[in-house]
Amino acid sequence: MLCTRxxxxxxxxxxxxxxxxxxxxxxxxxxxxxxxxxxxGPGNLSALMLALLLGKDQQLPQLMAATAQCSRAQGGTVKAxxxxxxxxxxxxxxxxxxxTAAHLKDMAVMRHQLVAKRTALDLAVxxxxxxxxxALLAAGAGLQPLLRGPYWGGRDRSESxxxxxxxxxxxxxxxxxxxxxxxxxxxxAILGQVARLALQAGQPHECLAALQAxxxxxxxxxxxxxxxxxxxxxxxxxxxITMHVVQHSLSRLHHLLVHMDxxxxxLSHPPIAAVLFPYLAxxxxxxxxxxxYGLGLILELALKANQPDAALSMLQAVxxxxxxxxxxxxxxxxxxxxxxxxxQLLSRGSLNLLLLVAACRGFPxxxxxxLGQGADVHFLCREPYVWWSQSTAEYPDIHPNxxxxxxxxxxxxxxxxxxxxxxxRQLALVMLRxxxxxxxxxxxTLLRLAAARQQPITDPEAWMxxxxxxxxxxxxxxxxxxxxxxxxMMIRLLKREYHVNSSVMRALVQHFRQQLTAGALQLDSxxxxxxxxxxxxxxxxxxxxxxxxxxxxxQLQLTxxxxxxxxxxxxxxxxxxxxxQLLAVGPPLTxxxxxxxxxxxxxxxxxxxxxxxxxxxxxxxxxxxxDAVWALACSCVPVLLRLGPSPxxxxxxxxxxxxxxxxxxVR
Numbered sequence: 116m117l118c119t120r121x122x123x124x125x126x127x128x129x130x131x132x133x134x135x136x137x138x139x140x141x142x143x144x145x146x147x148x149x150x151x152x153x154x155x156g157p158g159n160l161s162a163l164m165l166a167l168l169l170g171k172d173q174q175l176p177q178l179m180a181a182t183a184q185c186s187r188a189q190g191g192t193v194k195a196x197x198x199x200x201x202x203x204x205x206x207x208x209x210x211x212x213x214x215t216a217a218h219l220k221d222m223a224v225m226r227h228q229l230v231a232k233r234t235a236l237d238l239a240v241x242x243x244x245x246x247x248x249x250a251l252l253a254a255g256a257g258l259q260p261l262l263r264g265p266y267w268g269g270r271d272r273s274e275s276x277x278x279x280x281x282x283x284x285x286x287x288x289x290x291x292x293x294x295x296x297x298x299x300x301x302x303x304a305i306l307g308q309v310a311r312l313a314l315q316a317g318q319p320h321e322c323l324a325a326l327q328a329x330x331x332x333x334x335x336x337x338x339x340x341x342x343x344x345x346x347x348x349x350x351x352x353x354x355x356i357t358m359h360v361v362q363h364s365l366s367r368l369h370h371l372l373v374h375m376d377x378x379x380x381x382l383s384h385p386p387i388a389a390v391l392f393p394y395l396a397x398x399x400x401x402x403x404x405x406x407x408y409g410l411g412l413i414l415e416l417a418l419k420a421n422q423p424d425a426a427l428s429m430l431q432a433v434x435x436x437x438x439x440x441x442x443x444x445x446x447x448x449x450x451x452x453x454x455x456x457x458x459q460l461l462s463r464g465s466l467n468l469l470l471l472v473a474a475c476r477g478f479p480x481x482x483x484x485x486l487g488q489g490a491d492v493h494f495l496c497r498e499p500y501v502w503w504s505q506s507t508a509e510y511p512d513i514h515p516n517x518x519x520x521x522x523x524x525x526x527x528x529x530x531x532x533x534x535x536x537x538x539x540r541q542l543a544l545v546m547l548r549x550x551x552x553x554x555x556x557x558x559x560t561l562l563r564l565a566a567a568r569q570q571p572i573t574d575p576e577a578w579m580x581x582x583x584x585x586x587x588x589x590x591x592x593x594x595x596x597x598x599x600x601x602x603x604m605m606i607r608l609l610k611r612e613y614h615v616n617s618s619v620m621r622a623l624v625q626h627f628r629q630q631l632t633a634g635a636l637q638l639d640s641x642x643x644x645x646x647x648x649x650x651x652x653x654x655x656x657x658x659x660x661x662x663x664x665x666x667x668x669x670q671l672q673l674t675x676x677x678x679x680x681x682x683x684x685x686x687x688x689x690x691x692x693x694x695x696q697l698l699a700v701g702p703p704l705t706x707x708x709x710x711x712x713x714x715x716x717x718x719x720x721x722x723x724x725x726x727x728x729x730x731x732x733x734x735x736x737x738x739x740x741x742d743a744v745w746a747l748a749c750s751c752v753p754v755l756l757r758l759g760p761s762p763x764x765x766x767x768x769x770x771x772x773x774x775x776x777x778x779x780x781v782r
Contacts, residue, residue, distance in 0.1 A: 129156050129213075135165055135174065136217055143174055152181035158203035158210035163235040163251075168224050172247055179254040197256040198234055205229040236260045240282045248285050252292075258308035261286050263315050286316055294321065298328035307340030311347065319353050326359050338367065345371045349381045354390055361391065365398065369409030372416060388420035396425040400432040411465030415472055423478035426469075430484050433460050466490040474521055477514025482521055492525050492534070495548055496541035518552030525549070526557050529564060539565075543576035550584035555591040558584065562595060578604075585615045590622030597626060606642065609649060617653060624650045628658055631665055638662075638669055644677030651681050656690030663696060672700070686716040691723035698731060709733035718746035722754050729758070 126133045131151040134142035146152070152162050163182065166174045182197060203210050205226050214220040228238055237260045239248035252258075261282065293301060293309045301309065306329045313321035326344075329336060336344070341364050348356040364371060372382075382388060395413060398404035406413070410429070417426040461469075470490040473481040486492070495513075513521060525545060528534040536542045542565060549558040558580070565571050572580070577596060584592035585608055597605055608615055609623050627646055630636035638646075643666040650658040659681065666672070673681065678701050685694040698704065704712070713733035716724045720743075729735070735755055743751045 129154065131162050132156055132165055133217070135162065135169060135171055136219070138171070140174070144177060147177050147181035150181075152178050155199055157213040158207050158229070159199055159201055160210065160229075161199040161235060163197070164199070164201070164238055167235060167238045167242060167244065167247065168222075168228060172244065175247055175250060179250065183254060197236075197251060197254060198259070201229065201231050201233050204231045207231075234260050240285055241278050243277065243281050245281055245284055245288075248281075249288060252285075252289060257304065258289060258312055261289065262308060262311050286312055290316060290318065290321060293325070298325055299332070301328070303329065303334045303336055304340070306334060307336040307344070310336075311340065311344055314344070314347050314351065314353070314356065319351075319356060322353075323356055323359060326356065326363075330359075330363055338370065341367060342371060346381075349384075349387055352381075352384050352386050354386050357387055358390060358394065361394070365404055368395070368404065369406065369412070372409070372412055382416055383420040385421075388417075388422050392417040392420060392422040392425035393428075396428040396432075399429050406460065410460050411462070411469065414461075414465075414469055418469065418472045418476055418478065418481065421476070423473070423476075423481050426473075426478075427481050427484060430481070430488075434488075463489075463491070467494060470494070474513045474517040477516040479516050479520040482517045486521070486524050492521065492528065495525065495545045496534075496536050497544070513548055513552040515553040518549070518554045518557075522549045522552075522554040522557035526560050526564075529561060539570065539572040539576055542570070543572045543580055546572070546580045547583045550580060550589045550592050551587050553587070553589065555584065555589040558589065558592045559595045562592075581608075582613055585613065585619045588616035588618045590616075590619045593619055594622060594626055606645070609645060620649065621653050621655065624653065624655060624658055628661060631662070638666055638671055640666075640671050640674060643671050644673050644681075647673060648677055648681040648684055651684035651690055651693060652688060654688045654690075656685065656688075656693040659690070659693050660696060663693075673697075675701075682712060683715065686712040686721060686724055686728070687719055689721050689724060691721075691727050694724055694727050698727070704728075704731050706732050706734065710736070710739075714739050714742065717743040717751045717755070718748055720746065720748035720750050722748075722750035725751050725754055729754070 131143065131146040131154070134146055155161050156165070163175065163178050166172070166178055179197065205211065205214075210229065211220065214225060219225055224242070228241055233241075234256070236248055236251050236256050239245075239251060240260070289309065290313055293305065298306065298309070306325050310322045310325040310329075313319070313325060322344075328334075341360060345357065345360045345364070348360060361368065361371070382391070392413075395404060395417075399406070399410075410433070414426050414429060417423075417429070466485055466488060467490055470482060470485045470492070471494050473485060525534060529536075529545075534545075536545070542561070546558045546561050549555075549561065562572075562580075571577075577599065581593055581596050581600065581604075584590075593608070605623065605626075607613070609620070609627075611620075615623075624646065627636060631638070643662060646662045647659045647666075650656070650662065663673075678697055682694060682697055685691075685697075709728050709732045713725055713728040713735075716728060717739050725733075735758055740752075740755055742748075743755060
């Protein structure tokens with residue numbers, strides 16, 4: 116019996132709650148008739164929730180009926196509807212105080228089930244009362260507690276496996292109930308929830324059926340339901356559902372896209388992107404898609420999703436607006452008629468951002484269009500970390516395809532003085548980006564123009580440009596800088612102290628050869644060894660021979676280490692004549708050295724080199740034959756077999772290819 120002042124106050128304020136606790140069925144019936152079922156207690160606890168927690172399932176029908184009656188009497192809005200949601204958990208001070216007064220605090224079910232954001236339907240499912248959950252649904256309870264989403268209120272994640280099984284059973288029950296003709300009478304809220312529930316349950320056809328039922332009745336789903344459906348359909352790559360939502364929510368398109376994960380990788384999935392963005396482009400071109408703002412976002416997403424044709428179509432549609440709209444925009448801004456449309460739909464900042472995205476993604480047609488509409492190329496002058504506020508992996512260097520369109524314009528702007536660069540650092544960044552995307556001609560032109568204007572970049576900046584060009588195979592830029600860099604810096608590149616592309620290495624070797632032929636290069640033994648072995652390593656043995664001949668004329672010889680490294684390069688890359696020359700002028704190879712080099716030449720299919728090494732004393736062993744066969748070295752295997760019986764059983768080797776089988780004569 117409640118006897119304290121606090122207990123009496125709670126009993127007077129919430130008599131229905133205390134009637135349920137006292138198991139007074141007559142009082143419960145009377146209080147339901149008086150409208151008490153519509154009241155919520157501390158923490159927004161409803162009488163329905165309390166009955167479920169106390170196990171008073173026999174009272175649920177009249178409590179639900181009373182709640183529904185109160186809802187109808189008050190126009191559908193009451194203080195404690197079926198969907199009342201707890202605002203606090205078991206530890207909430209007000210709720211804890213009431214539980215103490217009602218002698219319910221020590222009940223384990225209260226500690227476990229009173230969790231913020233749960234509803235009566237949540238409690239019924241969590242307690243395993245599936246039939247009671249179905250009764251709540253039949254009485255009109257919303258389906259939100261059955262949906263997965265960012266605000267679960269502890270659902271699913273904290274439930275036991277049995278609780279999750281009960282919740283899944285109720286979900287399937289709902290989908291079986293709301294199907295066919297029943298969808299024709301469901302409310303907009305229920306239709307949206309059924310569609311989401313079906314999609315989350317892996318039943319896209321049922322989801323689409325619910326959406327089609329809403330469209331047939333011209334029922335508009337809520338903004339939140341539409342947004343959630345769009346995101347879940349895109350993430351699940353459900354093309355039909357995504358397009359249905361978009362087609363019936365064009366007026367909300369900006370809202371849908373803005374509230375996706377920014378940027379949403381799901382929109383870039385080919386199945387979605389290949390249908391979504393061409394459709395939006397068509398709707399925009401035909402005037403059915405009104406975008407007072409948000410066009411820049413759609414264009415950016417289209418470019419990120421590798422849909423440049425759709426983006427270009429929309430950009431062209433901006434230029435070809437209806438005459439009435441064009442005239443209106445010109446009247447608003449008579450002094451800038453050329454770009455009045457773009458200023459209305461696309462700001463200058465949007466144009467610049469789209470140019471950056473298109474250039475990095477490699478869409479030359481879009482780049483050309485944006486440049487023609489006045490997009491600014493000054494982003495090339497900025498430091499890389501301020502290009503974009505997000506990961507640099509999303510916006511890498513300028514794509515070569517776009518660079519071929521972009522950098523000729525940059526060079527022209529620089530010639531005309533329209534490229535505003537603040538110091539040599541920014542100019543060096545432009546040159547570097549030209550080199551990185553394969554525009555060596557533009558980079559060299561900028562270097563020459565800067566020198567002609569007596570605005571050369573500093574040595575550290577020039578070295579930065581040179582290293583970038585060397586790493587990306589732009590030999591013309593490196594050779595243009597050769598005179599300014601000097602011999603020592605060129606040798607550092609040749610020594611591979613930095614990352615240098617193979618094509619640049621070949622260009623450097625040829626550059627030194629030309630200098631040697633012109634009499635502008637003075638050799639020493641160190642430089643001679645470097646040039647000979649690098650030429651051999653990059654498959655230019657004839658150049659190595661030329662350096663050796665020039666060294667002999669100056670009475671220079673290779674060191675033992677340089678000779679050994681050059682021989683190894685010949686065994687790997689080829690160059691039998693160079694190897695003969697090296698063996699003729701140096702000490703003879705030991706048997707171990709010859710065998711090691713032959714073992715390297717055989718699997719690389721260097722037959723001529725292998726014959727030279729066999730003549731120099733290399734011995735054939737089982738490992739050499741095995742490596743040659745496994746590497747499909749069809750030129751080397753006959754050389755080895757001509758020397759006599761194979762040291763290993765070739766018939767047990769795998770049958771790799773017909774040419775090799777013919778060589779081995781395996782039948």
